[in-house]
Amino acid sequence: MSDTSIAIVGAGIVGASAALALQRDGHRVTIMDRQEPCAGASFGNAGLIVNGSCAPTAMPGIVFDGLRMLGQPRSALSVRPAYFPKILPWLIRFVAESRRTRVAQNARHLHALTNRAVNAWKQLTDNTDLHRLIESNGWIKVYESERSFATTRNARALLDDNGTPYEILTATDIQDLEPQLAPIFARGIYQSDSLLLTNPDRMVRGMVDLLLQRGGTYKQFNAQSIEVESDSVKLLNADESMSFDKIVIAAGAWSKPFCQQLGDNVALDTERGYHLMLSTDSSALLTRPVMSGDSSFVLSPMEAGLRLTTQIEFAGLDAAPDYRRVRSLLPAARRMLPGIDKAETSVWMGCRPSLPDSLPVLGFASNTRKVLYAFGHQHLGITLGPVTGLIIADLVAGRDPGLDLGPYRADRF
Secondary structure, three states, X not given: OOOOEEEEEOOOHHHHHHHHHHHHOOOEEEEEXXXXXXXXXXXXXXXXXXXXXXXXXXXXXHHHHHHHHHOOOOOOEEEOHXXXXXXXXXXXXXXXXXXXXXXXXXXXXXHHHHOOHHHHHHHHHOOOHHHHHEEOXXXXXXXXXXXXXXXXXXXXXXXXXXXXXXXXXXHHHHHHHOOOOOOOOOEEEEEOOOXXXXXXXXHHXXXXXXXXXXXXXXXXXXXOEEEEOOOOEEXXXXXXXXXXXXXXXXXXXXXXXXXXXXXXXXXXXXXXXXXXXXXXXXXXXXXXXXXXXXXXEEEEXXXXXXXXXXXXXXXXXXXXXXXXHHHXXXXXXXXXXXXXXXXXXXXXXXXXXXOOOOOOEEEXXXXXXXXXXXEOOHHHHHHHHHHHHHHHHHHHHOOOOOOXXXXXXXXXX
């Protein structure tokens, strides 16, 4: 039994997963956040656990795709003009990652993590009530024409190269799987081994509750700085300081200042995402999440209704949300799924922590073994939460995590 005290900064899916994995090894775990558990990006995602996902965001031709999307008022991509000078260095690195050699490498490193996703989720939730929030019907991407389906050629090649199973669907196949969809889709891609969290908020809060039941601690604490001392590491804000043997930075898009204080200049920024919750009885309409490949949004059946998730908005951490674009997609969503009720029950914006190569930052800080990093999961936070938690626990215990962590190091750029 270890007597190591470990603090985890960030109570999203990654932090909660790391907390449970570390507690299982016998450590004294405190998880903390400036807000309540699951107040960030983990709250508002589509709930997808995509086993074997390997297509990075920066793909060949992304420059032309991005320019085209920026010219469309309802596209999934937007950049606020005031933020453009700040995001420009990140975008330059992002474009560099779209070279075919880099895409192949990034896909391989993504797959090395995501092919563990389903097993990692089972390790952390089996033998608990949390497994009841997980469904196993896979997910589908649908396309209205052979031309739009052809744009998936590069992504499908990466799936093939990395051994990720999927099925190509015909129009008839799509209707058989999801009969409530409008009969307007010519092709689809079906990944049957993917999972769905029907309530990501309940899952993360349930994980934190489980930690507390097993003797762990949750503290609402707005950590603002970190100091490494000879025998401990300290978190501080204006009113309080707390010392631990080790600290895990899992603060998502808010992780960068901690890294800078430790001498790591991480290429982290945020892609803001949005969702609408609709009062529709989602279970009567969809069996699994469905993505419109033409309009780049996902309809996901959740406990509380149907969730429409979309958008990559570059505007930084502090700009006010602009819900007009996500609301403008409702006509396209109703065209896709005619049974949708138009009643909006809530709207949300969150900040995805993103790096140009679509890979997270995992492992020890460059200059100390007292601090570990676990952030930057971009669109795959739910998929990779438990995977990351188990890797962090392995590193703290001195175990081999079973893969080379070099591609995810903080100083890789």
